[in-house]
Every structure is written in C-alpha cells, then in structure tokens.
Amino acid sequence: MYDDIVKDLDPLFNPKSVAHIGATNNRNKWGFSTITSLIHTYKGPIYPVNSHEVDIQGLKVFKKVTDIPGPVDMAVFTIPAERVANAMEDCVQKGVKAAVIISAGFAETGPEGQKLQDEVLAIARGGNVRFIGPNCMGYWSASSSVGAFMLPLLVRNGPLAFVSQGGNVGAAVVVAGYERGVGFRHYVSCGCAADIQIEDYIEYFGKDPNVKVILTYIEGINDGQKFIDVVSKVTPNKPVIMLKPGKFEAAAAAIKSHSGALAGSYEVYDAVCKKLGILRVDNPEEMLDVALGLLLQPLPKGPNVAIITPGGSYGVLCTDACEQEKLNVVKLPDKTIAELDKIFPPRWSRGNPVDPAGDRNFIAYLTAPERLLALDTVDALIFMGFGGFSLFGNLIAQQREV
C-alpha cells in the first residue's frame, strides 16, 4: 500500500468522474465557486452532492455520494469540518479513490481540529482513499483538465508543476505565470497535507514526463527522512525549487496557525536543500523567475560569465549581481578585445561587461555574442538591457549545456 505513487495519485489527476460534496447554488459559499471551477474545466461526469439542492447549474444533485449511480473516482469536499468524517465514510463505501478536502478547521486550529483530522485520515486510509488537504484551496491539473479550486484560477497548461502549502501564494504564482504565458501541468494547494505528503506530490511530478520543473512552497514537512529519501531521487533528473518561510520566530508561529505545520529549523532546511540540490528562492516572484530560467535556458557548464549590454548602468548592476551570486565576470583575452575593437566604436568599454556605449550598429551587438561564446573561458552569456530592467530570468542567454 502506498508504494506506487503514480497508481495512487492517478485517480486524483486523471479522474474518470467527480463528485462535489457541498456543491451549492449559494453564491456566498465556496461550494459555489468550486463547482463553477469544476464545470468550466472538467469534461467528464460531475455529480454535485447536497442534501438541500435539486439542480446546480444544470447538473442533477445527489443527497449522498452513495446515491450516485455510476462509479466515482474523485470527490471534492467543501462542507464544514465536522461533517467531513461522515462524508468520507460514504466515499469509502462508494469506492471513491481520491479526494480533495478544501474544508478548513483541522490541524491548523489546534488539538481538537487535529483530532478531527486524524479521524478523517483513519477513515480514508481504511478505505484506500488518497486525499489532498484538508484546509486547502483545491488543485488544478492539465492532464485531465480538472480544476477543483475555490477561486477562479487562470492557469495555462505547461511544463511546471507546483505543490504549495499556501493556497493564496500558490494561486498568485499560477496567475502571475498565466499573465507571463507560463503554464502548469499540475498545481496543488496541499493545506495541512494530512494524507498525501509534499514529498508524494514531488515524487508524482518527478514521474510525469510532461513536468519539466517542480515548484514548492513549504511551511513545514511531516516526515523529514521520507522527504529526503524521495526528493533525492527526483532532483538529479528534474529541478526542484523551494520557497520556505519561517526564518524568524513570529513567522514560525504564523505557520502553525496557517497550515498546522511546524516550521522546523531554517538552518536544517538550508542544509537539506544544499544536499539534495533543491534550489532555494526568497519570494514568489523569484520562484517564477527561476522556473522560467530553467525552462528557457540550458544550464551553464560553470560560473564564468560574459555580459553584453547597450547600457553601462545595466552592466554595472549586472556585474554586482553576478558577484553577489558568486558568478565570475571573466577578464576578456586581448585577442577578443582586438576583435571587438573592429566592430565597436573606440569608446566601447574594452572589457567585460561589453558596453559599446550607445553604439547604434545593431549588427555589432548581434555578432559580438558568438565571439564571446567561442571563448573557452566563458560558460554563459548575459545579453541584457534590450527591453526591461530585469537582471535575470528572461534575459539570460546561456551557451553550454552541462
């Protein structure tokens, strides 16, 4: 049991039918927005479950999951916490294989909520129901186009996969990606992660050939050793990015009341990330930038960098940023300087960064890169300042693959 993550999670990411326990016509409830998300994304059978409704957006409503005539692969929960256990029992009886429990009021609220959560977990485990949450915003997956999400989520299909212990930060990153044209194969708001753990999602994403880069927002991990065991098999083949708050005490307290997780020692996370090759980022914007860089660029062979820019100040800021990141802005050999002397005006910087100081010969700008990339001493080229003022992310053009 629980040893084949693909078999376990496929009913979640590729459900053949979906029940929504707590779907409603009441626009003031999350069950309204979630059923709306489902209807607008999922093309298979959807069964709303609600004891008071008859018809929801044209779909026939069932009083209980067990009343649904056909098989149900996956169930969405938006009912109050105290009713989740009973409904989970119905799911077990019905043979539901996977669920997403959006309902809050579990481990994040304290001991009583933790007890409720343990009860739900025991029922699900007993019936082989794997579930996301509780206390989450839902998930979106392109593999079967299923969006069981509280908010109206604009998301593109694409090569990223993201498990986030924060629904709002996760949604903001996904929507920011949408605005930039970046797509997600899967996005999971994992909440308290009572059953399916963060490392389980990472393992599943690692095995999905459509996923190229894995993003994580992690407040706390339940089983550190299992995390290390699982993730160490993923990172050699697929980049994993981690945003982990909780450096300071007050944030650790906020984490406890948000996802019910223990923040853990920041230093331990640092060490683990270093060992596993997980890329740490400091904020959501940087997470998306790094993901984009990994998607769009080959990894450079080493830390030696050449910079070419039409703006001296870009070159200065970029040099500072490179050194901050321990990249080496290499000295150009005399031969290369002599070559560039032929194509740039005499006022050019005659060094790295290569700054032709306002030269209007754009052919020169376009021929200089190949001369720099031909050097054995240059692992990567930053060709920047031809648009916005971002230093990295979309402006790094790199040459040599590892």
Add this chain to the structure above:
Amino acid sequence: MYDDIVKDLDPLFNPKSVAHIGATNNRNKWGFSTITSLIHTYKGPIYPVNSHEVDIQGLKVFKKVTDIPGPVDMAVFTIPAERVANAMEDCVQKGVKAAVIISAGFAETGPEGQKLQDEVLAIARGGNVRFIGPNCMGYWSASSSVGAFMLPLLVRNGPLAFVSQGGNVGAAVVVAGYERGVGFRHYVSCGCAADIQIEDYIEYFGKDPNVKVILTYIEGINDGQKFIDVVSKVTPNKPVIMLKPGKFEAAAAAIKSHSGALAGSYEVYDAVCKKLGILRVDNPEEMLDVALGLLLQPLPKGPNVAIITPGGSYGVLCTDACEQEKLNVVKLPDKTIAELDKIFPPRWSRGNPVDPAGDRNFIAYLTAPERLLALDTVDALIFMGFGGFSLFGNLIAQQREV
C-alpha cells in the same frame, strides 16, 4: 558663483529657447532621436544646429549657435566628443546658460577623454554655462515640458525627481513608472557629471515644491564632503532614495569604464546613507516600489505592525519579511481577539497575522482594520493579499504619521 542652485539650474529645467547642436535628419544618429524627442515635448523655440542640413522636421537649421538670431537659454550636444569644446565656445559667445552634453568619449574612456572633459568644463565655467553630462542620455522635465533625450522616453508628469548616473537604468525606471501610472517632475541622466554634480541635482529637486520624493542611481560621487553637506539639508524635509552598485570589485571596474566615476568604499556609502537618512535600495524595481510607498503612504510612527490577509501563506511570508526588516509583528491583546472572534469564523488565526482563513464575509475584512489601528501598540497595518502577491509597495496601508 554657483551658490544659488535654483538660479543656476532654472535655465536648464525652464529654458525659454533651445538649440540642438548635432540635430540631424540621419535616422542612424542619436541627433535624430534627440531632436525628435525635443520637438515632441518642448513648446518654445527650437534651433537645430548642423553645418550640413537646411531643414530638420520643418525647423530652420543654423550652421553655428552664434548664427541663431534670438537668445538661446539651453543647448543640447550630440556631436562627437572632439568637437564639443569648440561648440561650447560658441555657446559661451552666444550667452547660452545651460547645456546637456549627450556626446560620449570623455572621462569614462581614460586620461585623454578626461583631458577633453576638463577642457570643456573650463570653457563652460569661464562662460557661466552649467551643463549636464557629458556621456549621458539627456534629461526630461515637466516644469517646462522639455525632453532632450536620446531614446523615445515615455514619462508622466508627477511628484518624483530622479538623477541617474546610468541612462538606461534611469530610463527603464521612468518607463516602468509610466506603465504603473507614476510620474516624474524631472529625470536627469547625469553621465560623467563634470559640471553639475549629483548633489546639485538633489539640492535643486529639494527646493522644487512639486517634487515629493528624490530618486538617485549613483555609481560614484566626486566630492563626498559637499555631497554630505548638501544632502543633509534635503533629507530632513524630503525622502532621498539611493541605488548604489559597486559592492564588488568587478562592478567597481565596470563603473570606471561606464561613468568614469570611482565606486568608492561600499561601507563608506552605507555609513553616509545611514547618517543622512538616505534610503538604500538593492535594485531598480525596489527603488520604484519604495518611491511609490513614500508617495502613497504616511510614514508610520514606529516599527509595530499588524497584518490582515485573506491568505495564510501571505501572512506567513509577510511575517518573515517584516522580521527581516526588523519590524515587530505585535501580539494582539485579548480584548482585540475577543472583538475579532465576533466578526470572524471560529477557524480564524486568533492572532497576528489576522487570517480569517477563507472567510467570505468581506464586511468583516473591512471592519477589522479599524479595530487593529485603534490599538496604541500598532503603528502600521499591512492589509495584503487582496490582489497580487507583492508583499510591500502598493499593499502597505499605514496609519499614523510621524
């Protein structure tokens, strides 16, 4: 001489007529884009100066500045460096009061360029011509709507003023401001700053009542003591923001070849900024964010912060960021928790950050701030996560003015 900065620089920022030495119909030259910028911004008389042209975009062309019939307040230079000294002599003869020397090939190129620059400076000083540059991109000012700028610069009129030792970074910030609806009273690319120094611009901006926040991108300062003397009079009344690269050696070398400035010790700059109350930022994006924050928000009375957010993960990240910045995420008194208990569902965080955990009662979200701001222990409120994922800048709502 040079003791009344307003009188000195007014002919620059409020010219009654403008000559453009090196204006051209040749679209491959900067003199074309600069005269185009001028024509599209400035409503007073414009006199193109070029020995080979007769008509430029409908304007009569003069062979020399001295041939212009009317008085000339300000002159723009886009001719090659070696011809600037002669043209400056013409300007002195004509009684020109201010100039912007866009031409490059001066101190930034080495000893010979430095000599040329000293020569131009001596001529200008002899004739009381104050000038921007050399080796700059020009400037834009809303006070008389004058844009003598190399690039097509989208800029809004507004309460910021910006002196930048990098034309490209400066332009990028101004254009990013345009995109966000933020305006600039003045923007100067100061280049090598041979005559008018960075502190002169800061002093002038400090005396312009239309300027609310002063932005600076500084690679190096020529006269540290004068800078301290001047800026110390400005910062008590008007915020000054500084972006200063050159933390690392390679960046310092890039600075030398870019603006001809000496980077100086980063630690010294740190100390000076602290003493003068200059706000340091790490990158252009942050400069604009901080400027926006200063424009849109009163300064808080102290470091004690309350956070309210519909997203627990926003609260966690924000708490981490607050502590990083040495802001204190205060403990809420029991009385306030009891008050919030009445408006939020039982699952709310019952602490600071105030996280109602997905409550859909938006009235509650809107009444909670006043309860938090009523506390003596709260100096500022961060009301966040109701839009994007930015932690600061446009999301900080602060209460008490200093």
